[in-house]
Amino acid sequence: MVAEVKLFGTLPSPFSQRIELALKLKGVEYEYVEEDLSNKSSLLLEYNPVHRKIPVLVHNGKPIAESLVILEYIEDTWNNNPILPKDPYDRATVRFWAKFLDETILQLVIKSRDATGEEKKRIFEEVVKQLKLLDKELEGKEFFGGQSIGYLDIVVFYMIYWYQLRQEVMELAFITEENLPILWKWSKKLLEIAMVKGCLPSRDIHLAYLRARIGGDAKSTSK
Amino acid sequence: MVAEVKLFGTLPSPFSQRIELALKLKGVEYEYVEEDLSNKSSLLLEYNPVHRKIPVLVHNGKPIAESLVILEYIEDTWNNNPILPKDPYDRATVRFWAKFLDETILQLVIKSRDATGEEKKRIFEEVVKQLKLLDKELEGKEFFGGQSIGYLDIVVFYMIYWYQLRQEVMELAFITEENLPILWKWSKKLLEIAMVKGCLPSRDIHLAYLRARIGGDAKSTSK
Numbered sequence: 001m002v003a004e005v006k007l008f009g010t011l012p013s014p015f016s017q018r019i020e021l022a023l024k025l026k027g028v029e030y031e032y033v034e035e036d037l038s039n040k041s042s043l044l045l046e047y048n049p050v051h052r053k054i055p056v057l058v059h060n061g062k063p064i065a066e067s068l069v070i071l072e073y074i075e076d077t078w079n080n081n082p083i084l085p086k087d088p089y090d091r092a093t094v095r096f097w098a099k100f101l102d103e104t105i106l107q108l109v110i111k112s113r114d115a116t117g118e119e120k121k122r123i124f125e126e127v128v129k130q131l132k133l134l135d136k137e138l139e140g141k142e143f144f145g146g147q148s149i150g151y152l153d154i155v156v157f158y159m160i161y162w163y164q165l166r167q168e169v170m171e172l173a174f175i176t177e178e179n180l181p182i183l184w185k186w187s188k189k190l191l192e193i194a195m196v197k198g199c200l201p202s203r204d205i206h207l208a209y210l211r212a213r214i215g216g217d218a219k220s221t222s223k
Numbered sequence: 224m225v226a227e228v229k230l231f232g233t234l235p236s237p238f239s240q241r242i243e244l245a246l247k248l249k250g251v252e253y254e255y256v257e258e259d260l261s262n263k264s265s266l267l268l269e270y271n272p273v274h275r276k277i278p279v280l281v282h283n284g285k286p287i288a289e290s291l292v293i294l295e296y297i298e299d300t301w302n303n304n305p306i307l308p309k310d311p312y313d314r315a316t317v318r319f320w321a322k323f324l325d326e327t328i329l330q331l332v333i334k335s336r337d338a339t340g341e342e343k344k345r346i347f348e349e350v351v352k353q354l355k356l357l358d359k360e361l362e363g364k365e366f367f368g369g370q371s372i373g374y375l376d377i378v379v380f381y382m383i384y385w386y387q388l389r390q391e392v393m394e395l396a397f398i399t400e401e402n403l404p405i406l407w408k409w410s411k412k413l414l415e416i417a418m419v420k421g422c423l424p425s426r427d428i429h430l431a432y433l434r435a436r437i438g439g440d441a442k443s444t445s446k
Contacts, residue, residue: 065319073311091299095295096288096289106254112318
């Protein structure tokens, strides 16, 4: 029997981790298909010909790409355990910050790959400055989504975790308890939740992947 | 009496035009506040301290920024005349293409500002290549949204119109009937709809603004 829901991802990707957690929070059964990004399957390229990227969710044979679009699809399709707030203004607020993280902050991190020395340091100071806005947004709250894990918690957590591992590999320290005390505490708390942790590969595998990838980044940007 | 809904925009901006049309389609009354982007008001900076950009929608004193986030807010708040499709997969599809236009294609256009000669030409060939995907998406449809104007029509139309004026100012021809026949025909049809046209400044004012702005872009990127 063909599974109704399939997720094409890579275990160390914060973008596919987001989709795994959302599906788990909704209790949706799915088949996970691991993609080798250095040798993408023809199925992935067929399902996401525009970006040729993971994650792709395939539901009843129909593919959906882009993690934030997939999260909205999951929310629209499975109404139990809502991940988006009910109130339109609260929904706009979490969407605003998710977009900010995936565009403004991610663009800075991508830019940092080409940079060295003082320039690299300056970019990561800017990343911290922007992350401080998210730190402030979380002030006085248990989760971004209020009393339980929601859309913005899912979106932010795996990126922060990924950045933490990246900085370890790069021997930098920009995400620290001192710089981002509220996000720091919240991320430790989330990491203790079995369902959240369950979407992450082991720390060793994750670090090995990042070491290879950051090496790869350096190579590809030196062209 | 304080207006319930206020929009901070600039008339020639495709991003604020989107919001105007969505509000008009929903029949929402609003007060429009024109911003001078070379001398932004303190109110705009207070309402959108993160990006310091228009458009900002203020509803009952609460600000919402980022045009795609505002469109979702408008849909969530005023349920009449839906602009998003009902079906979750169709919703995901229009969200995917809106994101593609605002990220992939817009990034290329921004990159073109720094380019000259062959490089500029190459970038615009790439823009056309990407827009052809949207052209294909529209094939056989009256509107992106089906039988009536919806979210993706709103998002794409003002960008295409803006690109058409831009190319006139730059004396380039990348958006042509030959290159993008379906988008071309559809954009002519939309321009004849009074409500759609009503969100645009006059062609002369629009062109004068773009001439000044494209000059400004060149200056700011030469720093």
